[in-house]
Amino acid sequence: MIRVSVDSAPIELAVEVAALDEPGAGGVATFTGLVRADDGVTGLELEHYPGMTEQALIALAETATERWSLLGVTMVHRVGAMEPGDRIVFIGTVAQHRREALDACAWLIDRLKTDAPFWKRETRGETASWVEARASDAAAAARWDAPRG
Amino acid sequence: MIRVSVDSAPIELAVEVAALDEPGAGGVATFTGLVRADDGVTGLELEHYPGMTEQALIALAETATERWSLLGVTMVHRVGAMEPGDRIVFIGTVAQHRREALDACAWLIDRLKTDAPFWKRETRGETASWVEARASDAAAAARWDAPRG
Amino acid sequence: MELLYFAWVRERIGTGQEQVDPPETVRSVADLIAWLATLSPGHAEAMREPERLRAAIDQKFVPLDAPLGAAREVALFPPVTGG
């Protein structure tokens, strides 16, 4: 089952994790991204492209489901105003075996970073600035396309 | 913070996940292993080596904390009698960045499979049999020692 | 043609959405960016560095040299930074 959500409400981990129960599952992997308080960040605002965002997340979930034979995928992304410590994103994958669940989860968060239309603006006290995309994120997403060792 | 638990009580995901809150965290990765119902398995019994088990899990958690600069690690393993769908193991890692949390989580479950003294006995109706160790688990643990690509 | 702007592109232009009717010579996303830069000081500022822009046509990412074709909705924005 694929479940995708883009919402300004806080991400409820217990709810998301419970929704990952799938018959036949052997392994469940999750990743949760949080707003870090370092660098003096006092707030974060997430903008997105309504319609395209959901499509992009569903496309990623479908590709992962096929590549790793997943039994279930959840992708939840928060948008709007957040504070340090808040959850920005939750990815959950369910598979028969651990390797598929773990690899798919890592792939999904890497690809979400480069393939889904979200933009972060950080606030530091009175100053707000748009976060610059990082070359390391593009590299992390690209390494999945390289031949496997 | 390192938290290790070996217990016959069911693993409560919401509790374990909530306990992973750490100041400064940017990413939380988790893995949950479940009793699969396939192959006609009707029950699973987990035996362990009290004392050595906890030591082995703490040693793995400490090694992972150092190697990936983790802010927190939780390792929970259930023992005793279980049914298909029950959670056997929960691993949670907290780091500043996603890559560290994800890699450490995958490493911990791979190494737990080869380095912690647990033994599984599967029941299929009236028949019980000890699960044989798999060469694929040894290979999965060993791949972390190979030079990185 | 409906245009959507996000993040600092939206802020510089001063709106997140507008309808435009570019001339026939505007055939690619890059052409559109060059043409938009002539519309107002805000547009000019937003389109000043095309290499910092990314685009989507009808909600699919496209390179800047992509033809507009029969695009109904074109979005311009900085590289994405979600997750």
Added chain:
Amino acid sequence: MELLYFAWVRERIGTGQEQVDPPETVRSVADLIAWLATLSPGHAEAMREPERLRAAIDQKFVPLDAPLGAAREVALFPPVTGG
């Protein structure tokens, strides 16, 4: 010396724990396995295929050729299958 047995090793021997006092010629884990095999039919059955056994001395995994040294607690068991 305290011996601990787990999984099918425990089942074949019929106990999970016993005190033994092996002769001085028993210097390594492998020696101990060979000596234990002489104690009873259950022990013999459990120790029949040493290549299927793993060991820990004082709660640390050791290879079968490890010297017993001043071991207080020796455990014998099949390869682990947790997680």
